[in-house]
Amino acid sequence: MSGLIKSSIARKVVMALSGLFLVFFLAQHFTINITSVIAPDTFNEWSHFMGYNGLVQFVLQPILIAGVIVHFVMGIALEIKNNNARAIKYNKYNGSANASWMSRNMIITGLVVLAFLGLHFYDFWVHEMSYKYIAGNPEDPTRYYEETVEKFEPFWRTVIYVISFVLLALHLWHGFASSFQSMGVNNKYKSAIQTFTKVYAIVIPLGFIFIALYHHLNPITH
Amino acid sequence: MSNMNLTLKIWRQKDSKSKGKMVDYKVSDISEHMSFLEMMDVLNEQLINKGEDPVAFDHDCREGICGMCSMFINGEAHGPDRGVTTCQLHMRMFKDGDTITIEPFRAKAFPVMKDLVVDRSSFDRIQHAGGYISVNTSGNTQDANALPIAKEAADKAMDAATCIGCGACVATCKNASAMLFVGAKVSQYALLPQGQVEATERVQNMVKQMDLEGFGNCTNTGACEVECPKGISLETIARMNREYLTASIKG
Numbered sequence: 068m069s070g071l072i073k074s075s076i077a078r079k080v081v082m083a084l085s086g087l088f089l090v091f092f093l094a095q096h097f098t099i100n101i102t103s104v105i106a107p108d109t110f111n112e113w114s115h116f117m118g119y120n121g122l123v124q125f126v127l128q129p130i131l132i133a134g135v136i137v138h139f140v141m142g143i144a145l146e147i148k149n150n151n152a153r154a155i156k157y158n159k160y161n162g163s164a165n166a167s168w169m170s171r172n173m174i175i176t177g178l179v180v181l182a183f184l185g186l187h188f189y190d191f192w193v194h195e196m197s198y199k200y201i202a203g204n205p206e207d208p209t210r211y212y213e214e215t216v217e218k219f220e221p222f223w224r225t226v227i228y229v230i231s232f233v234l235l236a237l238h239l240w241h242g243f244a245s246s247f248q249s250m251g252v253n254n255k256y257k258s259a260i261q262t263f264t265k266v267y268a269i270v271i272p273l274g275f276i277f278i279a280l281y282h283h284l285n286p287i288t289h
Numbered sequence: 290m291s292n293m294n295l296t297l298k299i300w301r302q303k304d305s306k307s308k309g310k311m312v313d314y315k316v317s318d319i320s321e322h323m324s325f326l327e328m329m330d331v332l333n334e335q336l337i338n339k340g341e342d343p344v345a346f347d348h349d350c351r352e353g354i355c356g357m358c359s360m361f362i363n364g365e366a367h368g369p370d371r372g373v374t375t376c377q378l379h380m381r382m383f384k385d386g387d388t389i390t391i392e393p394f395r396a397k398a399f400p401v402m403k404d405l406v407v408d409r410s411s412f413d414r415i416q417h418a419g420g421y422i423s424v425n426t427s428g429n430t431q432d433a434n435a436l437p438i439a440k441e442a443a444d445k446a447m448d449a450a451t452c453i454g455c456g457a458c459v460a461t462c463k464n465a466s467a468m469l470f471v472g473a474k475v476s477q478y479a480l481l482p483q484g485q486v487e488a489t490e491r492v493q494n495m496v497k498q499m500d501l502e503g504f505g506n507c508t509n510t511g512a513c514e515v516e517c518p519k520g521i522s523l524e525t526i527a528r529m530n531r532e533y534l535t536a537s538i539k540g
């Protein structure tokens with residue numbers, strides 16, 4: 068993919084745009100998830116809509132998956148290229164003197180989030196796909212809430228979710244603001260953009276952590 | 290304050306083909322008023338008196354304007370001070386007994402020629418690719434002030450033009466990206482009417498050359514801006530990105 072897009076600036080913009088798209092998706096995902104805490108019926112309703120609406124399933128979902136793939140394939144390709152740009156490393160490199168840990172370790176936080184996505188896909192997406200398309204189960208608009216809460220019963224899974232969202236926050240802390248700079252937005256709105264992106268980087272992952280912990284601590288008792 | 294005794298760990302490399310290594314040296318009685326290069330002169334005098342090969346390093350003006358004095362000191366381009374080149378770095382930034390690591394600027398596009406001397410002609414080739422304007426200098430050149438230019442644009446163009454091409458941005462960047470340098474060179478013309486004529490080709494050709502030279506991709510860590518001796522801002526990179534995107538749309 069990085070061979071297809073030849074210029075360094077074009078690659079930057081691809082990273083920025085796919086990143087912004089995923090940031091937007093995250094907000095949408097959060098909006099639906101938070102209803103599982105405050106209004107389980109709404110959660111069921113919305114989840115059912117997302118799961119059976121043709122536009123969502125066959126247009127938006129493939130676009131989302133493509134967005135994720137573009138972002139991580141390009142990210143890894145850039146990491147390799149950038150490593151090659153300094154073949155002989157410094158004996159002493161004081162990276163923290165001039166740049167934040169977050170900005171220097173996007174590959175680490177990114178790979179953790181990617182690994183998390185693997186688990187998350189297995190937990191929900193693979194389950195949904197086999198439920199609907201392989202097992203061919205009938206529609207059941209009320210199953211989602213319970214299925215979701217049950218997922219957070221095991222302690223290990225809740226811990227993995229929490230850690231992953233902390234790393235996602237670190238990734239967003241640099242990445243969200245960075246995408247504006249990549250697209251050439253560095254003007255009088257810079258400080259407003261910085262504030263908004265940093266608040267977002269904390270609030271959204273924290274919200275997801277809250278949801279995971281809430282369901283773990285409030286299991287459904289039959 | 291008494292003078293300092295220091296241990297220096299310096300990269301020694303015979304020529305561009307040989308493998309180099311870090312070598313330890315001791316220097317004593319270094320005054321805090323010396324510049325870093327004067328301290329290096331003291332070391333080299335010692336080496337010459339002992340019949341050894343002095344450490345090769347680049348320098349010229351020794352007053353912070355030529356950009357030659359490339360050294361990566363204790364993990365930072367031009368050492369721990371801000372807004373200075375190595376020749377302007379004072380020994381008072383160090384303490385008696387310190388160990389100082391001194392390496393050449395490292396990037397695939399800046400190959401080491403000898404010891405601390407690197408070949409930065411990749412920057413020249415980027416400049417040749419578009420860092421100029423075409424002016425008829427046949428004798429009746431138009432007065433520059435005849436063109437009205439907004440004060441803010443003139444100031445920003447001047448700020449960008451203060452880049453001395455030292456390469457600290459590349460040396461410091463974890464990706465060895467040259468975007469701050471190219472951003473400065475693109476900005477200095479993009480902000481002025483004189484630069485508009487060749488604007489579309491300029492940014493495309495300079496970025497193309499930058500990529501050809503093997504510099505890395507910018508990930509906006511901002512390290513370059515912190516280490517740049519001339520305070521070139523990340524704004525110049527954003528401007529270059531904008532220029533590049535509009536140029537690509539224009540074709």
Ligand code: SF4
Nearest residue numbers: 452453455456458517
């Ligand atoms: S932008 Fe700054 S650090 Fe980079 S070459 Fe110019 S003066 Fe040196």
Ligand code: FES
Nearest residue numbers: 351355356358376
């Ligand atoms: S020797 Fe000219 S800038 Fe340092």
